Amino acid sequence: MNAPLASPPVVYADESSNSGQNLLDPDQPVFTVAGVHLPDELAMSIVDEVRAQLPPTQGEPKYGSLARSSRGRKALMRAFEQLPEGSIRSSLVHKPFMVMTKLVDVLVEPLAYADGFNLYEDKQALALAQLLHTCGPVLGGAVAYRQMQQAFVDWVRQRLSTDGLFAAVAAYKKSIPVQYSDFAEQIELLEYCRSVADETAVDLAAGGQRDLLDPAVTSIYCLCVSYRESLGQFRLVHDVSKVIGRHATTLRDAHLLPDPARPGRLSRPAATQIEFADSKAHPQLQLADWAAGAVRQWAAHLAVGGGDRFAQDLENVVRPWVIEAIWPSVPGN
DSSP states (O other), rough: OOOOOOOOOEEEEEEOOOOOOOOOTTTTTEEEEEEEEEHHHHHHHHHHHHHHTSSSOOOSHHHHHHTTTTTHHHHHHHHHHHOOTTSEEEEEEHHHHHHHHHHHHIIIIHHHHHOOOTGGGGGHHHHHHHHHHHHHHHSHHHHHHHHHHHHHHHHHTTOHHHHHHHHHHHHHTTTGGGGGHHHHHHHHHHHTHHHHHHHHHHHHHTTTTTTTHHHHHHHHHHHHHHHHHHHSOOOOESOOHHHHHHHHHHHHTTSBBOTTSEEEEOOOOOEEEEEEEGGOOOOHHHHHHHHHHHHHHHHHHHHHHOOOHHHHHHHHHGGEEEEEEEEOOOTTO
């Protein structure tokens, strides 16, 4: 008699600070998603211990409410101390930097590919995005640079015409002083992409590339690839999410699709199954909310400064969780 097949491992995931395609929301500069792979009993005991330290009238303890009080912060740190190594993984996104990576991916890379040049080889696309992000507001007008960023976001969201987008590009190029003519040539490269933009605009208007700028899909995919490499086939249970729901089939069947960043190769496999659940039903989803919130609070402190001592104290705890980041590099590193 054959033994029953073992159930696949389960990973629970939740997001923090997702403003959808509005990547330039000044109040939410960072997006994070966290995955939790933990036995039910241990997850429940950790959540129950946190609940025991809170007023009995408090509802589901979300990260935002816990992090606002001294008692809640202590409870969070105690919970994080009990998590086994490797049980939490996180992916994070610096949203303004993601705007420039997407600008390169959407406009420049197709033009380069048509000319037989693989912009993804040796991470050249990422290097170009880094150059634009780092030098853009310094070598040209900072206001004009931000207007160009916003124009690209608005264009993808079909709130601005292609003419409006390239008018913003031209205005930014005009803001660059003559002594930085070498950098101005990089902006001219964007102007050469008008034909690509015209074709993409038609596709966007027809409903193609939906959620193109939403960081959730890319981040979940990276998280799933990481877990797949260590767990093999697994089931993903995500907190209720419309955008992940729309792309669940693509995420599940990613291994059958070409990898845009590796021409000629298929994408890496992700989750075998993707389901959705209410965080009240699974303690792991509550832990995923806390983990995603903690990574987001620490990363936001890095991105824009400010914050408080707690944001800094989180670094030693949450930094080892980060397995993937769309994040500008630090000069000299």
